[in-house]
């Protein structure tokens with residue numbers, strides 16, 4: 001029997017009520033340890049997970065723009081670990097990448113993270129050692145940086161979407177994190193979808209209430225196509241960075257692993273009805289989160305929101321003039337690698353597969369000894385991600401935000417993770433202004449583990 005979402009939907013007779021997302025900021029320690037959580041619908045057993053401070057997502061860290069974040073990671077897991085503060089333009093030494101910016105913290109060990117957050121917005125933190133296993137087990141949490149001049153909303157809801165692959169009988173996570181079939185295809189796709197670690201949570205709202213929804217895709221590999229029902233509004237930020245002009249949500253919008261979207265929405269469903277955040281799929285779709293409309297907050301909708309205040313990211317005038325580097329995304333099922341480099345040696349596709357390597361970036365099936373890009377501090381660069389594979393990839397750069405360029409080379413939204421669909425080429429432009437060694441990888445975590453890993457240097 002396959003445990004699928006619809007069966008779970010039918011099985012979930014009593015809807016869990018989830019408390020408002022604004023938990024108090026955690027104490028200074030950030031404790032990574034095993035825990036149990038109700039991932040499957042009520043009535044099923046709890047699932048053993050790995051957590052920060054006892055739950056997945058871990059405790060919300062919420063600070064003011066420009067503030068200092070100090071957390072001592074304490075590792076009570078059976079594996080070495082580290083924490084990456086995804087999307088923060090951070091000091092390189094605090095970036096949390098074992099083998100590049102720090103050593104992995106062994107079981108029983110600790111590491112002091114101490115950094116400031118230059119940009120307001122919706123960010124997240126997650127494990128960065130064996131991430132395809134550790135993030136799948138639940139090691140992630142929200143990092144919210146508040147604007148000094150925040151938009152007026154009635155409620156600010158942090159919604160972290162994830163999918164879990166549970167054994168249908170035991171509801172434990174299946175242990176096949178290294179499964180070669182997943183690695184060489186779309187990655188580890190789960191069979192139950194949660195928001196804030198709960199199956200189909202419910203919030204109570206009122207008609208015409210204005211909500212800020214901070215959406216994060218914490219899944220290993222699934223690209224969600226999200227939609228709204230009974231809610232209407234705008235995307236005001238992507239990957240933490242404000243859009244110059246809020247974008248009305250009209251249909252489905254994609255959210256790739258690690259991407260975030262901030263929405264400002266009004267509850268337009270009638271009192272007594274249910275509004276939803278939807279995951280839209282070819283065969284229809286299903287609700288991820290329900291908003292039970294109890295009463296009326298106002299007689300009519302408010303006017304459209306203003307853009308959020310911009311973040312102090314370095315400006316990019318005339319990105320089309322920046323030198324262009326090409327990064328070819330290669331390999332995977334149906335386009336298997338003929339050969340690629342691993343360390344100093346060129347190996348055949350078959351030899352690579354035996355070593356669990358199925359993908360390559362510019363001919364390298366792991367982080368190469370030399371950086372993909374050696375950038376002078378402050379220089380402007382373009383990168384074209386050329387997807388030669390039969391799968392979608394979400395390419396993420398550490399330590400920087402970049403602008404996605406339109407087809408005709410004009411600057412589009414700021415992002416830290418770009419979805420490059422099969423067959424597509426997407427160009428980005430950035431000012432390499434943050435010194436250090438920075439990872440560049442696919443955020444489909446199984447792809448990263450099996451070849452899609454590179455880095456760049458800013459000096």
Ligand code: C2O
Nearest residue numbers: 084086258396439
């Ligand atoms: Cu969110 Cu290198 O990762």
Ligand code: CU
Nearest residue numbers: 393442444447
């Ligand atoms: Cu990928």
